[in-house]
Amino acid sequence: MLSPEQELLSSSKPVKYGELIILGYNGSLPNGDRGRRRSRFTLCKRPKANGVKPSTVHTACSPQTAKVISNKDQHSVSYALSRVQTVVVEYTHDSTTDMFQIGRSTESPIDFVVMDTVPGCHTNSDTPLSQSTISRFACRIVCQRAPPYTARIYAAGFDLSKSIFLGEKAAKWWCADGQMDGLTTNGVLVMRPQHGFTCESKPASWREISVCGNVFTLGGTRLAQKPGKMVENECHELVDGSLIDLCGATLLWRSAEGLARTPTIKHLEALRRELNATRPQCPVGLLTLAFPSIDRSFSDSAHEDQPWAYLHCGHVHGYHSWRGRRRVTKEGSTEEEEDECETKEGMELLREGERECLLCCTRGLYVPLKLGRESGFYLDAAPPTHAFNPCGHVCSERTASFWSKLPLPHGAHGFYPACPFCMRPLARDRKYVRLIFQGPLD
Known part of the structure; x- marks a missing residue:
């Protein structure tokens, strides 16, 4: 005893x-x-x-x-x-x-x-x-x-x-x-x-x-x-x-x-549920989008209600096959001249991974969104409203802002900012973007 x-x-x-x-x-x-x-x-x-x-x-x-x-x-x-x-x-x-x-x-x-x-x-x-x-x-x-x-x-x-x-x-x-x-x-x-x-x-x-x-x-x-x-x-x-x-x-x-003082996994899960409760909609397929639970988020299999986003404008969609319209690249041409040079040689092809947003016609990377699950990387307990570019990991604004300004060592080759959740180097011009969700129509 x-x-x-x-x-x-x-x-x-x-x-x-x-x-x-x-x-x-x-x-x-x-x-x-x-x-x-x-x-x-x-x-x-x-x-x-x-x-x-x-x-x-x-x-x-x-x-x-x-x-x-x-x-x-x-x-x-x-x-x-x-x-x-x-x-x-x-x-x-x-x-x-x-x-x-x-x-x-x-x-x-x-x-x-x-x-x-x-x-x-x-x-x-x-x-x-x-x-x-x-x-x-x-x-x-x-x-x-x-x-x-x-x-x-x-x-x-x-x-x-x-x-x-x-x-x-x-x-x-x-x-x-x-x-x-x-x-x-x-x-x-x-x-x-x-x-x-x-x-x-x-x-x-x-x-x-x-x-x-x-x-x-x-x-x-x-x-x-x-x-x-x-x-x-x-x-x-x-x-x-x-x-x-x-x-x-x-x-x-x-x-x-x-x-x-750091948000817990339970708090991040509560924020996920709150975001899903707003019933964000895909403006193309008109289906309700949802971030998966932590068990599903580690699975490699895709799901149809996965949120996707254009990382230039921040508009959130579901997955769709629309890539965008071709545009004439001849500089200094008038509208009449543009009509005449609409050939394969005169078209600007979208780069790999790029799409044209159906809401604002802005071109940019179109990627699936994934919640940042490691709570230790968060600077605050605010809702997940911003996504890193180009990986699409979602976290709070202050968290995204801090990591985007921090040059991280990459082996012996130099320093540049990266997403803490996956360590992919961030884009030079737009390191993260504010996400714009579409609410339900009813």
Whole structure:
């Protein structure tokens, strides 16, 4: 029999530090969330602290250094300066922190297994890319076990032998406090939004995080292996809405306090029902349109009441085969001349995916609409009124506005805004559109 105190302790929920959500998956992985491989990972207070902190620095190749490297019970970071010289930093147990590791490896030291995200994917395959750019042990997050439960991020994670090794080619340097620091191959980038993750949020500059948690400006290309300038007035503490890029996948950090203000799945479902209750109509087929429930939304099969929209004007229809009228493209012609040059050579053919809206005759992409199901990406609990262009994911206006202004890293190739629900790059001229629904005739 448990005592009342023991029963209370056993029934109490663990302290929640926050959650990591992978961009590009609208609430679930294609084949479902399983174990450490999932679209959303919760960081909770561990029964026993497993954090570590730097201790002794060994600068010479001595028996003690070799013992540290070979000891699988001793955490350490090795910095190879040359073939004959390696600096080894011992790490000791820290009873005040919990450590969580993220990376591509499925080995036991990794708490959250992250694979490369293919923009617009949702393919039913768990097969990793042949040339992944995500490190096997990409980064680690260390959370304070006492309030306010501050979370801090560091580049690189400890492997099975509890070691981190930076080779000769990796950027590394001595710090003013006598510690050595360095950068990983593809880097860990972090963006801490201004004003947190609220309706007033604004994107900030992307920074690179070192193995010791120092903050740097981006040094040229992603693979330059040269650190930028250290930003001394910024820290590696994660705030609500911080983005973490691992060069192949981008994660959103939501603090426990921030999640308490975020709409839940139940709230999004209630908004869906309210929208369907207005009985939006297709002006062509005159049928009632409806967004599917969460169970149907993950199905690949189409349904006849699926809402579609023209992403230039925002008019919502059901699916129809009308593509639009051909138009004369000869510049400077009069109406009489236009009539004369209405040949195949003089016609402007619609581009792939484009249609002509029957309500306003505006040309643009014509795509099926899909509700944004990942509640952690929402900045507010407002109704879904806007759609991203060109993917058609629907969310609130402030949510669409924030993500459309945020340049996201795409591997080592650059930065550009993308839909958080599928990671498809947004159109340059019109990144999202306000949807115009047609009410019932009766």
